[in-house]
Amino acid sequence: xxxxxxxxxxxxxxxxxxxxxxxxxxxxxxxxxxxxxxxxxxxxxxxxxxxxxxxxxxxxxxxxxxxxxxxxxxxxxxxxxxxxxxxxxxxxxxxxxxxxxxxxxxxxxxxxxxxxxxxxxxxxxxxxxxxxxxxxxxxxxxxxxxxxxxxxxxxxxxxxxxxxxxxxxxxxxxxxxxxxxxxxxxxxxxxxxxxxxxxxxxxxxxxxxxxxxxxxxxxxxxxxxxxxxxxxxxxxxxxxxxxxxxxxxxxxxxxxxxxxxxxxxxxxxxxxxxxxxxxxxxxxxxxxxxxxxxxxxxxxxxxxxxxxxxxxxxxxxxxxxxxxxxxxxxxxxxxxxxxxxxxxxxxxxxxxxxxxxxxxxxxxxxxxxxxxxxxxxxxxxxxxxxxxxxxxxxxxxxxx
Numbered sequence: 001x002x003x004x005x006x007x008x009x010x011x012x013x014x015x016x017x018x019x020x021x022x023x024x025x026x027x028x029x030x031x032x033x034x035x036x037x038x039x040x041x042x043x044x045x046x047x048x049x050x051x052x053x054x055x056x057x058x059x060x061x062x063x064x065x066x067x068x069x070x071x072x073x074x075x076x077x078x079x080x081x082x083x084x085x086x087x088x089x090x091x092x093x094x095x096x097x098x099x100x101x102x103x104x105x106x107x108x109x110x111x112x113x114x115x116x117x118x119x120x121x122x123x124x125x126x127x128x129x130x131x132x133x134x135x136x137x138x139x140x141x142x143x144x145x146x147x148x149x150x151x152x153x154x155x156x157x158x159x160x161x162x163x164x165x166x167x168x169x170x171x172x173x174x175x176x177x178x179x180x181x182x183x184x185x186x187x188x189x190x191x192x193x194x195x196x197x198x199x200x201x202x203x204x205x206x207x208x209x210x211x212x213x214x215x216x217x218x219x220x221x222x223x224x225x226x227x228x229x230x231x232x233x234x235x236x237x238x239x240x241x242x243x244x245x246x247x248x249x250x251x252x253x254x255x256x257x258x259x260x261x262x263x264x265x266x267x268x269x270x271x272x273x274x275x276x277x278x279x280x281x282x283x284x285x286x287x288x289x290x291x292x293x294x295x296x297x298x299x300x301x302x303x304x305x306x307x308x309x310x311x312x313x314x315x316x317x318x319x320x321x322x323x324x325x326x327x328x329x330x331x332x333x334x335x336x337x338x339x340x341x342x343x344x345x346x347x348x349x350x351x352x353x354x355x356x357x358x359x360x361x362x363x364x365x366x367x368x369x370x371x372x373x374x375x376x377x378x379x380x381x382x383x384x385x386x387x388x389x390x391x392x393x394x395x396x397x398x399x400x
Contacts, residue, residue: 003182004121008130010179011074011117012137014172015110018078019141021085021169022050022108024161025101027146031158036094048354049098053105055350062112062343066336070117071180073339074110079173081107085166089159107169111326115342119330125271127331128278131323132267139260206341211394212332216348218282218384222321223352225289225377225384228360229255229318232373233311240370241301250304251311258312262320270324278331279392281324286385289317293378297371317381322349328395 025032029043036042065073084103091097114134122130145165153161206212237243237251262285270281292313301307326345333341363373 007121007180007182008118008133010172010176011114012134014074014078014176015114015134015137016141016144017168017172018081018108018110019138020145021081021141021165022104023138023142024145024149024165025050027150028153028158028161031150031153031161032097035158036097038094042094045098046101049101050105050108051350051354053102053107054109055105055347055354057106058109058112058343058347058350059340060343061106061109062116062339062341062346065113065116065339065342066333070113070120070339071177074113074117075173075177075180077107077110077113078169079107081105082166082170082173083107085162085169089162089166104169109343109346111346112339112342115326115330115333115345116339118327119333119338124275124331127327128267128270128275128281128324129264130267131327132263132265135263135323136260139256143256204340206332206337206344209394211391214387214391215328215332215395216344218286218387219325219345219348220352221380221384222286222289222318222325223349224356224359225293225352225381226318226322226349227353227356228373228377229314231357232360232364232370233314236296236370236374237307237311241307243304243307247304251307254308255311255315255318258315259319262316263323266320267323267327270327277392277396278324278328279388279395282321282328283385283388283392285317285321285324286381286388287317288313288320289381290378290385292317293374293381297374297378325349332395 025046029046032038032046033043061073061077081104084100084105084107088097088100088104091100115131118127118130118134149161149164152164233255234252237247243251266281266285270278274280292310295310296314299310301310326342329341329345330338333339360373360377363376364370366372
């Protein structure tokens with residue numbers, strides 16, 4: 001038992017190091033504006049460049065994880081991401097820098113390898129909490145990069161800060177290869193009677209199952225919700241609720257706490273209760289999101305305590321579902337296609353991340369009020385919750 005939890009700690013640290021490298025680009029945007037002389041439109045291209053690389057290579061990366069095993073897939077992708085960031089630190093132009101970010105995004109799409117690793121290491125009754133702990137690496141890496149990198153940029157310049165991103169992302173490649181040796185074993189070979197064509201047909205058979213496609217569509221919707229909350233909650237607290245920047249920062253911290261706690265708590269709960277019906281927990285987070293977003297639409301909170309509680313609940317609805325979503329996905333794939341389906345899950349979420357803020361922003365501009373976009377995203381969360389409950393029996397049959 002101790003061995004798999006030790007390996008999970010290494011996987012979480014590796015995920016956090018990758019998150020430090022890639023998510024650290026966002027807090028460096030002011031330094032990049034000064035360094036490249038960027039316009040507001042150009043700034044909007046930075047983060048999507050990373051997401052686009054991850055999106056396009058999520059499915060191939062998942063298939064590689066199934067074929068090669070979790071260790072080479074995970075650490076190889078981190079090496080690619082670190083290389084993209086290292087070259088990006090030397091970029092002579094913004095166009096070249098965006099191409100480097102695209103390469104870094106290819107390396108950052110490590111969720112398929114992590115999903116397969118957890119599927120291989122943990123029994124059913126421990127996968128929820130294991131996936132929740134893994135997701136903490138993302139949070140911790142993002143927080144650390146936001147605290148450290150702006151100071152590096154202010155002291156040594158933006159190129160040194162980007163190089164630091166690449167160095168941190170590369171650390172797991174050097175430090176984790178040997179400890180993760182248990183994950184380096186290749187998957188069991190296919191039976192002699194199963195040819196490559198038959199194997200490929202079986203691997204992609206999920207694409208013909210409406211329940212699984214609906215499940216991934218719900219991930220896209222929840223990804224939209226997540227990105228919208230991440231992008232607009234700070235502005236909402238200042239422009240609609242009247243908090244100052246310090247108060248807004250405290251509310252964002254409350255919301256981050258909600259996301260972190262809910263990932264662990266819901267993951268543990270899904271292991272202990274209804275482990276054979278994890279979709280119920282996924283629907284619960286969608287319901288919490290719908291209620292909290294509707295509250296934002298109709299209730300302008302006036303007291304800090306109530307605002308903090310609402311921000312906490314909002315993050316549960318926006319982030320608490322991620323670990324459970326990936327657990328269900330890996331279990332749908334089983335030992336042979338957990339990587340491929342985890343890649344599809346990652347791709348569906350990233351599409352949502354790309355379009356969610358734009359949809360929220362267009363509604364905000366159209367109505368010049370936060371109420372309509374919050375109401376619309378409450379409806380989206382409710383839709384995802386209802387769809388998940390509707391397909392739950394079919395999804396649970398597929399997992400068996």
